[in-house]
Amino acid sequence: MKTLSNSAGRTPQLRAAASRSLGCCVAAAAVLALGLTGCSTTSNSTGGPAQTAGAQIDDHNTTSAVGYALASDPQYKFGSVNVETSAGTVQLSGFVLSDDQRSRAGNIAKNVPAVKAVLNNLAVKAMDN
Numbered sequence: 001m002k003t004l005s006n007s008a009g010r011t012p013q014l015r016a017a018a019s020r021s022l023g024c025c026v027a028a029a030a031v032l033a034l035g036l037t038g039c040s041t042t043s044n045s046t047g048g049p050a051q052t053a054g055a056q057i058d059d060h061n062t063t064s065a066v067g068y069a070l071a072s073d074p075q076y077k078f079g080s081v082n083v084e085t086s087a088g089t090v091q092l093s094g095f096v097l098s099d100d101q102r103s104r105a106g107n108i109a110k111n112v113p114a115v116k117a118v119l120n121n122l123a124v125k126a127m128d129n
């Protein structure tokens with residue numbers, strides 16, 4: 001009795017099994033690849049714990065939002081204030097003209113929604129006489 005076969009010499013049942021096996025291998029490879037690359041981390045510049053790409057994006061967005069809030073303040077224009085964010089903690093550095101400006105910059109930063117804490121390292125410039 002002859003068995004029907006395709007041009008490669010495989011029976012339809014063998015061909016279907018091979019196709020399912022290949023599909024499972026491709027699916028497994030895709031899951032493995034996503035698992036290895038989906039949550040990549042990078043170390044931060046301060047030598048602290050590594051952050052995921054998503055956390056880095058969140059920190060970048062927080063830095064931008066704080067910078068915008070400082071620049072938009074109607075009372076002061078905080079042009080000499082640097083803003084850096086790590087894990088939701090904002091660090092302010094640079095120079096301001098008075099203690100009032102220093103406090104105001106810290107309060108503005110604290111009121112940005114994604115900010116968890118503020119390290120206010122602003123220095124008050126000495127007035128020239």
